[in-house]
Amino acid sequence: MRRILHLDMDAFFAAVELRRHPELTGKAVVVGGRGDPTRRGVVSTASYEARAFGVHSAMPLRTAKKLCPRAVFLPVDYGEYSRVSAQVKSILRELCPIMEDGGIDEAYLDLTHSDGTSEAIAGGIKERIRSELGLTCSIGIAPNKLLAKIASDLQKPDGLTILHEEDVPARIWPLPVRKLWGVGPKTEEHLGAMGVQTIGEIAATAPETLIREFGRSYGSFLHRASRGLDDRPLVTHWVPKSSSRETTFQRDTNDWHTLSDTLRELARKATDDIRKDGLKARTITVKVRTGDFETHTRGKTLKEATDDLSIILRLALSNLLRFDLRKPVRLIGIRLDGLHPAPGDSSSPSASLPVQLRLWDHP
Numbered sequence: 185m186r187r188i189l190h191l192d193m194d195a196f197f198a199a200v201e202l203r204r205h206p207e208l209t210g211k212a213v214v215v216g217g218r219g220d221p222t223r224r225g226v227v228s229t230a231s232y233e234a235r236a237f238g239v240h241s242a243m244p245l246r247t248a249k250k251l252c253p254r255a256v257f258l259p260v261d262y263g264e265y266s267r268v269s270a271q272v273k274s275i276l277r278e279l280c281p282i283m284e285d286g287g288i289d290e291a292y293l294d295l296t297h298s299d300g301t302s303e304a305i306a307g308g309i310k311e312r313i314r315s316e317l318g319l320t321c322s323i324g325i326a327p328n329k330l331l332a333k334i335a336s337d338l339q340k341p342d343g344l345t346i347l348h349e350e351d352v353p354a355r356i357w358p359l360p361v362r363k364l365w366g367v368g369p370k371t372e373e374h375l376g377a378m379g380v381q382t383i384g385e386i387a388a389t390a391p392e393t394l395i396r397e398f399g400r401s402y403g404s405f406l407h408r409a410s411r412g413l414d415d416r417p418l419v420t421h422w423v424p425k426s427s428s429r430e431t432t433f434q435r436d437t438n439d440w441h442t443l444s445d446t447l448r449e450l451a452r453k454a455t456d457d458i459r460k461d462g463l464k465a466r467t468i469t470v471k472v473r474t475g476d477f478e479t480h481t482r483g484k485t486l487k488e489a490t491d492d493l494s495i496i497l498r499l500a501l502s503n504l505l506r507f508d509l510r511k512p513v514r515l516i517g518i519r520l521d522g523l524h525p526a527p528g529d530s531s532s533p534s535a536s537l538p539v540q541l542r543l544w545d546h547p
């Protein structure tokens with residue numbers, strides 16, 4: 185049985201705005217357009233306080249102002265939300281390398297081969313997002329993406345919902361058809377005309393009827409989805425080509441101890457990075473930039489890829505010895521490339537994840 189987690193940030197754009205305008209906490213806040221309800225534009229999102237007045241995404245700002253005259257209107261700052269989004273994704277990827285990016289404020293993780301209870305994993309993610317980013321999210325964990333996504337929405341904000349297959353009749357069937365992934369306003373209307381309002385009523389409709397009404401492909405999708413069945417894999421897309429780390433010194437130096445210690449530390453971090461991703465590297469390159477901004481690199485390629493720190497350290501230092509280090513150094517860096525998934529090598533904990541191969545199945 186698979187174990188899939190879906191995470192969705194709570195009132196995302198509004199929550200990010202509240203971090204820098206803490207005085208607005210607890211107030212009705214609407215983020216959209218240029219933040220001016222007298223001008224054209226739609227609501228991107230609203231705080232839960234504003235939602236209580238009926239304000240929601242995609243509504244004209246003018247309408248939002250009518251529904252909630254006291255709301256504070258803020259302009260959209262997409263750059264800031266993207267930065268925070270990347271931080272969320274990097275926390276998630278650190279905890280589980282098999283991640284599907286679901287959009288600016290959501291993602292799926294495949295926890296099938298992760299240790300720990302679902303409660304503990306979800307609690308750990310929430311805690312990191314709260315303490316490091318000052319934000320809350322809602323999490324659903326279920327046997328597939330379809331159910332995990334519905335689950336993450338069931339107890340917003342700051343929710344955690346764990347669904348099992350046997351919970352489908354009680355928890356999923358009473359929901360309106362629109363809650364089903366892949367059901368939009370048109371299908372909702374079509375189903376409504378057939379007297380079908382809830383997911384359970386789709387499940388109770390004969391599959392032949394669904395196929396007659398919606399065609400073979402979509403009809404059978406509706407039949408399966410209404411029963412909570414979904415075998416779509418995560419689309420990870422994410423295949424790093426190289427991993428690099430570098431450091432700029434406070435003051436230029438050509439002290440061998442400083443240079444070699446720094447390089448050792450960078451090699452350690454870069455090796456950690458690839459190990460976390462279940463990868464091994466073939467090429468180890470050292471980069472040195474001198475105070476006059478000349479940049480040089482020295483690299484070595486191994487016959488076989490490795491994630492063995494002692495081998496990587498040895499190569500990094502022998503590369504460093506190949507530089508002319510008479511001029512003081514401003515920046516030193518290491519790059520590991522020629523990355524390959526580490527095959528079932530039990531000496532490395534992350535490398536033993538069999539699902540790692542999935543990263544490469546779905547490029």
Ligand code: TTP
Pocket residue numbers: 192193194195196197198227228229230241242288289340341
């Ligand atoms: P959502 O996750 O749909 O909404 P949300 O995070 O604001 O609130 P919830 O707690 O219900 O998850 O969308 C994420 C962000 O995407 C949202 O903060 C703003 C943006 N967005 C738009 O710009 N326009 C839209 O129509 C929607 C739905 C979202």
Ligand code: MG
Pocket residue numbers: 192193194195196289
């Ligand atoms: Mg959200």
